[in-house]
Amino acid sequence: EAGVAQSPRYKIIEKRQSVAFWCNPISGHATLYWYQQILGQGPKLLIQFQNNGVVDDSQLPKDRFSAERLKGVDSTLKIQPAKLEDSAVYLCASSPGTGVDNEQFFGPGTRLTVL
């Protein structure tokens, strides 16, 4: 079974530029998550989708971050414009559902460096 795919794996941009990350979840997984992991910290949830609807985006900085999952499958996360403090690893995860027995499977992440 293929895991969660993310691209690119690495990205370096200058502040005020825009950037987009892509995630393809495990086939059949209804729930998709984007996390931000700053160096030395644990992952922090940015947004959660159930199929193509947003369940929780309370920690997403909506003035610069946006995300979509138009067909309920793959998803993109965009930052525009980027700030220095956005340097982090962006993790995508998917799960069959949201209950406690639904394990979240994580992709390898995209490491973003903002100069």
Next chain:
Amino acid sequence: GDSVTQMEGPVTLSEEAFLTINCTYTATGYPSLFWYVQYPGEGLQLLLKATKADDKGSNKGFEATYRKETTSFHLEKGSVQVSDSAVYFCALKGYGGSQGNLIFGKGTKLSVKP
């Protein structure tokens, strides 16, 4: 709000040493508790979990017991190997303000020397 606190790293051990990584939590109600592991260059993987008080999660020689009275979920392994070198994250999934999402600790980096 809900939170997880785990011991600061890095932790360096010799092969076959005993491992404990402490984890305590603050949560409303009765959360489920997890340990995730992140090997170098790889994504997070679920190591073990416990969904109610006194449950013991175990996998690959690692164990953790859900202690409601001390709000703890310490990770232990009797004899570590070089291949256990990784970053370990304690996490909870609550039912209150976190809306059932995973809340992670800061991670503890483990290095095992041969």
